[in-house]
Amino acid sequence: MATAVNDVLDYLREQGLRSTEARRRILAVALGMDDHFTADGLLEALREAGQRVSRASVYRTLALLVDGGFVESREFQRGHLTYEVMVGQDHHDHLICTGCEKIVEFENDEIERLQDDVASAHGFDLQSHSLRLYGRCADCRLA
Amino acid sequence: MATAVNDVLDYLREQGLRSTEARRRILAVALGMDDHFTADGLLEALREAGQRVSRASVYRTLALLVDGGFVESREFQRGHLTYEVMVGQDHHDHLICTGCEKIVEFENDEIERLQDDVASAHGFDLQSHSLRLYGRCADCRLA
DNA sequence: CTGCATGCAAAGGTTTTGCAAAAAT
């Protein structure tokens, strides 16, 4: 994870962006977040760690991380962006429980391949995709 | 389409909801929209048709239509809900051009089947899904 | 030194909501 921070720092340098105190603080905490987190959750984690940064910088740094491909952002629920660290992660899609909002990741090569087929059949050059399965998880069904 | 309006009217009755002037005006125009439209686009279409209704009623009626399964709403771009009439439509997913934002619909039973498999493999009872493929369409690639 | 980055607070923009008035059953 420390190496992930360095990777980002290298990336910033390459891009001619600066290594600032605020960015370093945010990186250190953001790259250590597990699962899916929100900008607000990250800000809270920073505060808990005694790191003071403005909300604006959190959003701006998150945008930087997304641009660099270190983090991905998605909107699982209207109006709320959710972020996920992708460094060292394989691509995956999500299963979302409509009961408890639990998020489970999955990979399915067969589906990926079929997506490519669909795209080319329509003359599209596939760049990315978003697949979300919504349903009730085992726990919620029993409850 | 006229029958679609009646279907919704029947639905309202079943639900103990009222058939009001505003609702009838909105239904008549909304169910005739083709492709994907926004609440604002619907409001504009209503005005062009000389039908005066409040923006609030448009949103509220759209919510009703979504609840009844007559229309589906999705968020293709952050902060903007897009609606689509589903009456008499088969289920389908979307291919979205990142160049011109064109939206192409497609169906793929094989993918659907695999989604079911994934869900049950994780103990989920699948309720719905969202699959979007992003890429450049043939036109945009040539341009 | 020069100019990008920060923080604050205010803006942004769609969708939602409170409320009194109007309409439906």
Place this chain on the structure above:
DNA sequence: ATTTTTGCAAAACCTTTGCATGCAG
């Protein structure tokens, strides 16, 4: 007569942005 709906305008909401000040290179 009662209860739902309407329409207006204000609220809500996260996220983005303008600007003056402060650091990085």
